[in-house]
Amino acid sequence: MARSKDALVAGSVQSRAEPGELTPVMLQYLSIKEEHKDEVLFFRLGDFYEMFNQDAIEVSRLLNLTLTHRGAAPMCGIPFHAAKIYIARLLRCGKRIAICEQIGDPKAKGLTERKVIEIITPGTALESEYLDGGANNFLACLCLQKGRAGFAYLDVTTSDFFATSWYESDMEENFSKEIGRCHPRELLLPQSLEKNEIVQNTLLQNEEIAVSYYPDWNFDQSLSYKRLLAQFKTVNLQGFSLDEKSPEVAPAGFLLDYLQKTATTNAPHVTGIKVYRDSQFVIMDDSSRRNLEIVENLRDGSSQFSLLECLSHTETAMGKRLLRSWLLYPLTNVEEIRGRQNHVELFVKNRNLLEFVHELFGNILDIERLAGRVAMERAHAKDVQALRASLENWLKVREQLDSCGFTHTEKNLAEQIVALIKNAILEDPATALGEGRIIKEGWSAELDEYRRIHDNVNKILDDYAEEEKAATGIQNLRIRSNSLTGYYIEITRGKSEQVPAHFILRRALTNADRYTTVRLQEIEKQIGEAELKITETEKALFLELRSKIAEHTNYLLQTAKEIAYADVTSSLAYAALLHGWVKPFVDNSKDFIIKGGRHPVVELHLPSGEFVPNDIEISAEKESKSAYFALITGPNMAGKSTYLRQNALIALLAQIGSFVPAKEAHIGAVDRIFCRVGASDNLARGESTFLVEMTETAYILRTATEKSFVIMDEVGRGTSTEDGLSIAWAVSEYLLNALKCKTLFATHYHELTRLDHPSLKLLCMEVSEEADKITFLRKIKEGASENSYGIHVASLAGLPQSVIRRANEILNTLQKGADSAVSENAGSLQTLQTSAEEKPLEKSVSMPGLFSDEELVLDEILSCDPDDMTPRQALDLVARWKKSLSGR
Structure with missing residues (x-):
């Protein structure tokens, strides 16, 4: 595209300037940039947005644009009509963008006036081009006050506003957990936290989050409280479980203030905040969530090969976001879980209803974000029509759901909104208000009259000419026009004596005279103003219509939540039917009994029928005969890790209200799920693989309760054999005697099978050995494994045969006498049982060296x-x- 006159003039001025001399345009740019140091400044020059100096260098690198120079200043630019594409890419890189537009007349002499009209940040972006429809776009804030940490996050596009708090002493555990759950696009912090070690360590693990620091005085408790009262239009915040001293108030209030100053919107659709506590949801630390690959995989961070992929059969953007939220916030309340289960079961039993709902949900657009755009006066006519079409489809769905136990808002209001839009807006309207083509004929008599004039100019003039001919008898009277005099009546000289008195002479010619009349002047004025009046009237009518719809924003948001709920429950039903899952029995017991359990993700990516199901029966109930600690041994590649993860995922699925991959399931609701599986390091924090492993293990031992579900794999393997075995032994004791929670503990330390405890059961992976052929059956059975078959796995991996032979020789040597390596006098753990209050680890089992x-x-x-x-x-x-x- 050729650059505009404004840009070319700027270039010519720059080229004539002396070295080091700044042009007026560059001086204007530098003046505006001084006020927006933290943003990339998109500086409008005609048909391009230009960036200069450091902005140009950084943006050209991030967007792979050609870097040029204007005088001594580095420069790059993008066409303004394609700006949204580039802005979206910069937002994904965590950049803030200031849009500087030409607000003066570009044709006027002198320098065109410019000003920043909008600031777009990752957490305040409103346009659909900048957003992921399947995930919330959260803006978050954290601050510490008087020993308490307050954390709040808001998605302005959907009005979702949440807050929680914790003691500052629990900062390390809770901050990373909350960041991992809500995954904000942008985080606002006080400057006092800029060197906080815990905060910075968490941010190192989440480099994709855009972080900004502000002076601590911005997080004033009193001002934030008043800001929340003004936003919610209430006299106090007791209805939201908050008071003047609540630690959640300061970060929540600052978010609203930041939104007002940055996105220049007070977000009228944000009318409340939900304060939650950990006890409402199953707690998972960030490491456990990542290792279980719940919403994204460990390989590339996408949803492929994750639990979310197995369940993602939702048809609406609202449903996709809600499903993601359910997976990150599993319930602990059994009654709520059963309520969800019943709705899933309804769809499972009624497949015709399921198919009908899925088909219509595919035609429903993002009502939640459309309602937000309407409330913030950002919606155009196509958005309004999309809202109408979506509501129409929802009304068809709810007719079927109303009799099935789903609770809904009354439908009359939805019908009124549909009728209002259908009667007022064209089926395929223009998006820009200045283009016209928005309001339907018949909606406004005034607009219809302007359109009649605009569309029938020749007929109006011909009709008037016929009137004058009939009145004057001058049959050769003609109405003409030119650019100088406008419309006029032309009469030949031979008819001059018949010209009536109300004709006003405009000009006398050789063969004819030109006249006008008061009526013709009125017609000319109407014709000249018609187009402008059409645009102005359509704009006014559309804004009035949009304001009427905005009055029902809360209703539309509630409707969107109903649609999302129905979409998610039907999606879970679809997954259950597709994969052959069953409805689990969930109660408040401490049982965990699974018959024919499978790993949902692994099974999805294997050929049908190839996955080997397995059972598990553990219980922490005192009167139960089942053990609550399962020690699992077996070779590498035999399926231990899969078995551990599948049971954790089954527990999680049950507590979001889903069916589970099993033949039968009885699950006592858990309060926490811990997953100590896999090996990784954290070089940025100077932590080795073993240190990370021990840190995660320590977290489990410090925070697990009797209602928790713990899976641990290969504890202690990152150090020497003697040290690792000792740690694994001691950890097992603590889990058995102090915590007494449901635990699956996989290990290669076969010496642990000598542990003796009434609540411990031994499980192992079954292996078939025929001659020299070893087959891993991937089947769990009771008992202990005597071999890890590590050399066999090494052979499968392709190690040289000389290495394999030597390894077998060494193994044979080491195994001689190894059976007596653990002292026969190690004692029974049964004699070591004490309560958690009696510090069971103060006594320990004596462990001799592994080899003599x-x-x-x-x-x-x-x-x-x-x-x-x-x-x-x-x-x-x-x-x-x-x-x-x-x-x-």
Whole structure:
């Protein structure tokens, strides 16, 4: 595209300037940029948005644009009509954008006036092009006051506004957990937290979040309280479980203030805030959530190969967001869980209803965000028509759902809104208010008259000419026009004596005279103003209509929630039918009994019927005969990790109200799910793989309760065998004696199978050995495994055969006498049981070395090469062996 005259003039001025001299345009840019140092300034020059200096360098790198120069200043630009595409990409990079437009007449002489009309940030973006329809776009804020941390987050596009708090001493656990759950696009923090170690460590793990710091005085408790009162139009906040001293008030109030100053909207559709506590939802730390791959996978962060992928059969954007929320916030209240289950079951049993609902949901657009755009006066005519079509389809769906136990708002208001839009707005209206083509004929008599004039100019003039011909008898009278005089009546000289008195002479010509009349002047004025009047009237009528719809914003938002709920429950039913899942029995017991359980994600990506189901029966009930601690042994690649994860996912699915991948399931609701699986490091924080493992283990031991569900895999493997076995043994004791929670503990330390406790059961992965052929059956059975088959797995991975042979030789040597490595006097854990209050870890089971001194010396003798030793080295070795054995 050729650059506009304004841009070219700026260029020519720059080219004539002396080196180092700034043009008026650049001076104007620098003046505006001074006020917007934190934003990328999109500076309008004709048909382009230009960026200069550091903005140009950074944007050209991020967007792969060509970097040019205007004089000494680096510069790059984008066409204004394609700006949304580039802005969306910059927002994904966490950038803030200030849009500077030409507000003066570009044709006027001198420098065109410009000003910033909009600031767009990742957390305040409103346009659909900037948003992910399937996820909330949260703007979050955290602040610390008087030993308490307040955390609030808001999606201005949907009006979802949440807040919670915790003690500052629990900061490390709760901040990362909340960030992982709501995953905000933008985070606002006081400057006092800029060097807070806990905050910065969490942000290192979430680099995609745009973070801004503000002086601490912005987070004033009193001003925030007043801001919330004004927003919600209430005299107090007791209805939202808040008071003047609540720690949630300061961050919530600052979010609204930030929104007003940045996005220049007071968000009238945000009429309340939901304050929640951890007890309402199943708690999962960020590590457990990532390891279970609930909404995104560990490989690339997408929803593929995640639990969300298995359940994602929703048809509406509102349903997609709600399903994601259910997965991140599983319920703990059994009655609420059963309520969801019943609605899922309704769809499962009525497949015709399910198909009908899914088909119509596909025609429903994002009512939630459309209502928000209407409330914030951002909706255009096509948005309003989309709202009408969506409500029409919803009315058809709810006719079927009303008799099935779903509760809905009254439908008369939806019908009124549909009728209002249908009668007023064209089926395919223009999006820009200045284009016309918005309001239907018959809606406004005034607009219809302007359109009649605009569309029938020739007929109006011909009709008037016929009137004058009949009145004057001058049959050759003609109405003509030109650019100088406008419309006029032309009469030949031969008819001059017949010209009536109300004709006003405009000009005398050789063969004819030109006249006008008061009536003709009125017609000319009407014709000249018709187009402008059409645009102005249509605009006024549309804004009036939009305001009427905005009065019902709360109703539309409630309707959107009803649609989302029906969409999600039908989606869960579809997944249950597609994959053969069953309705679990959920209660407040401590049982966890699964018959034929499967891993939903693994099964989805395997050929039909190939996944091997497994059972589990554990219980923390005192009167139950089932153990609550399952120790699982078995080889690598046999399916231990899959088995652990599948049971955690089954528990989570049950507590969002879904059916589960099993033949039968009885699940006692849990308060927390912990997943200590997998190995990773955190080099940015200087933490090794083993330190990360121990940190996660420590978190579980410190925070789990009797109602928690814990899965742990290979605890202690990141250090020496003796250290690792000792840690795994001690952790197992603590889980058995102190916490007494439902636990699945997988390990390669077969020595742990010697633990003796009435609440411990031994499980192992079944292996088939025929001659030299080893087959992993992926089936769980009672008992303990005697072999890890690690060398077999190494062979499958392609290690050289010489390495495999040598490994087998070493293994045979090490296994000699290994059965006696654990002392027979290790004692029974049964004698060590105490209550958690009695500090059970103060007593421990004595554990000797894994291998005897004789075995270690013998192994060293067999591995040394005497031919390569000097006499001195040989004597030193003998002396060391004697010293090692003298301890006997």
